[in-house]
Amino acid sequence: xxxxAGKLEVDVEVKSNADRFWTIIRDSATIxxxxxxxxxxxxxxxxxxxxxxxxxRLIEYGEGSPLVKISKExxxxxxxAKKVVTxxxxxxxxxxxxxxxxxxxxxxxxxDASVAKWWCEYEKTxxxxxxxxxxxxxxxKNFVExxxxxxxxx
Numbered sequence: 001x002x003x004x005a006g007k008l009e010v011d012v013e014v015k016s017n018a019d020r021f022w023t024i025i026r027d028s029a030t031i032x033x034x035x036x037x038x039x040x041x042x043x044x045x046x047x048x049x050x051x052x053x054x055x056x057r058l059i060e061y062g063e064g065s066p067l068v069k070i071s072k073e074x075x076x077x078x079x080x081a082k083k084v085v086t087x088x089x090x091x092x093x094x095x096x097x098x099x100x101x102x103x104x105x106x107x108x109x110x111x112d113a114s115v116a117k118w119w120c121e122y123e124k125t126x127x128x129x130x131x132x133x134x135x136x137x138x139x140x141k142n143f144v145e146x147x148x149x150x151x152x153x154x
Contacts, residue, residue, distance in 0.1 A: 005100070008136050009119035014147035018114035020154075022083040022107040024146050025116075026051055032142075035149045039064035039142065046072070053078055056090070064141070067134050068093040076102065083107040098132070099123045103139075116143045 048055030
């Protein structure tokens with residue numbers, strides 16, 4: 001019996017300006033390990049520039065990540081004007097639980113603030129695997145941390 005595919009999504013209203021928030025998200029390989037070492041030990045760019053379609057990044061997570069400690073991601077699509085990036089997990093711990101895992105981040109202006117949205121599409125390795133709410137919760141935590149980081153620099 002086939003395991004059904006699923007989708008999760010979450011919107012987080014942040015106080016940061018959309019352009020600044022987007023810049024931090026796009027520069028995550030440089031900023032996240034320094035600003036959020038409890039969540040990210042390192043982010044290495046293995047192919048490309050780390051931002052363009054086809055770029056591959058190896059992410060080593062810190063103690064703040066409850067499920068995944070290592071992940072290799074490929075950027076599948078980017079729209080700088082609309083502030084949207086899509087990535088696929090191509091190797092690492094998450095693939096023990098999911099045959100396919102693709103995430104998308106978008107940032108939309110809302111007055112002087114913005115809305116950060118994340119959604120994922122996934123296919124579980126078995127019916128026993130729970131939906132990836134723990135990943136969604138980690139993303140929400142990261143969005144809040146990025147907002148706090150940005151506001152501390154303003």
